[in-house]
Amino acid sequence: MTRHLFMQELRELNQNVIRMGSLLEKSINDVIVALEKLDASLATEIIKNDDAIDDLEHQIERECIAMIAKQQPLATDLRKVTSIMKIVTDVERIADHCADISEYIIVLTKQSNVIAPKNLKEMVNVMKSMVIETIDSFVEVDGAKANQVIAKDDIVDNYFASISNELTEIMQGNKEAIPACVSYLMIIKYLERMADHATNIAEWIEYIITGTMIEGN
Amino acid sequence: MTRHLFMQELRELNQNVIRMGSLLEKSINDVIVALEKLDASLATEIIKNDDAIDDLEHQIERECIAMIAKQQPLATDLRKVTSIMKIVTDVERIADHCADISEYIIVLTKQSNVIAPKNLKEMVNVMKSMVIETIDSFVEVDGAKANQVIAKDDIVDNYFASISNELTEIMQGNKEAIPACVSYLMIIKYLERMADHATNIAEWIEYIITGTMIEGN
Numbered sequence: 472m473t474r475h476l477f478m479q480e481l482r483e484l485n486q487n488v489i490r491m492g493s494l495l496e497k498s499i500n501d502v503i504v505a506l507e508k509l510d511a512s513l514a515t516e517i518i519k520n521d522d523a524i525d526d527l528e529h530q531i532e533r534e535c536i537a538m539i540a541k542q543q544p545l546a547t548d549l550r551k552v553t554s555i556m557k558i559v560t561d562v563e564r565i566a567d568h569c570a571d572i573s574e575y576i577i578v579l580t581k582q583s584n585v586i587a588p589k590n591l592k593e594m595v596n597v598m599k600s601m602v603i604e605t606i607d608s609f610v611e612v613d614g615a616k617a618n619q620v621i622a623k624d625d626i627v628d629n630y631f632a633s634i635s636n637e638l639t640e641i642m643q644g645n646k647e648a649i650p651a652c653v654s655y656l657m658i659i660k661y662l663e664r665m666a667d668h669a670t671n672i673a674e675w676i677e678y679i680i681t682g683t684m685i686e687g688n
Numbered sequence: 689m690t691r692h693l694f695m696q697e698l699r700e701l702n703q704n705v706i707r708m709g710s711l712l713e714k715s716i717n718d719v720i721v722a723l724e725k726l727d728a729s730l731a732t733e734i735i736k737n738d739d740a741i742d743d744l745e746h747q748i749e750r751e752c753i754a755m756i757a758k759q760q761p762l763a764t765d766l767r768k769v770t771s772i773m774k775i776v777t778d779v780e781r782i783a784d785h786c787a788d789i790s791e792y793i794i795v796l797t798k799q800s801n802v803i804a805p806k807n808l809k810e811m812v813n814v815m816k817s818m819v820i821e822t823i824d825s826f827v828e829v830d831g832a833k834a835n836q837v838i839a840k841d842d843i844v845d846n847y848f849a850s851i852s853n854e855l856t857e858i859m860q861g862n863k864e865a866i867p868a869c870v871s872y873l874m875i876i877k878y879l880e881r882m883a884d885h886a887t888n889i890a891e892w893i894e895y896i897i898t899g900t901m902i903e904g905n
Contacts, residue, residue: 549753635870649859653856653873
């Protein structure tokens, strides 16, 4: 009976994590559009929507703590609940960074000589695929998919380095473009951090499945 | 008896968090010196020392999970253990950022036309005081001190904005200084994130004391 109730609550908890993942996916899709079109009103909307993700994070944390207190889960179940507590922190941080990037998008709409770095779109797409695959690997409890996410982190790091060089060259060639390039430098830093957080989540999914913590990050 | 054992384990857990805090304090002190003197060998040492903090984070996480499983704590005790699980993540991220900054310090030692931003030292000092006060407020279970930390976050954000403007001006006035300024831009971004993580920890300390989660971050 207790076990039955626990499984019921765990399913509801999972659903809330998946709901949080869906909200995050929407934010990421929106931020990609806002970044490409430099759409200040969409960026403002993303910042507003961040509150719902924050609220859901706190709700899930409270649910986790209540479940541990009431049901006193052991072994795999406890591992799952404590991992979810960690995962939602990273999900929330990725969403935070969508809002952080949106603030720079709004700044960019007011700046002149805005030249988007060549590989920005590719960098965004790899990061996005990492987040989506992380959510999928959570839903499907798929360790192989989680490992794919971890492997992709280097690709994002390489994009960060090459775009950072590109922006340095643009600034050296065009003084007027410097303020906008600084905005893009911050944006690619956030993109790189988002990929790091996706990697953290993938490592927690590995932990749920295997019981072994991956060192790193 | 179980309660007695739990209190014993909680004291040990607290000691490990404090140990982690001491290692972090050392990293921050070192990074301040390395940043001021642009000392590549000290920066290399900071990067190496980061492993010990990572290991301690995983050890504390395992201890928290084991304590929850074995002792099945309730109410305040459970809140304390789950909060520690969250706190160590932020402590580890701050330490990570010490290592991230150290990598940029090494880059700076190879760059020319390196001009340190005027208020960098002040920004570092405010961030450092936030981290130290956070650790203190944990040790002393001092909610007022935790609130002071939260209030300081805006000061660091303001430094970030003003130094970012200063670096933009330096770049506009001296093309040769651009690569080094990009390194400093990344460094101040990490400093700002470190202050954010200190704020997160302070909010968890508030939660341990009051049972109420502060919205934000």
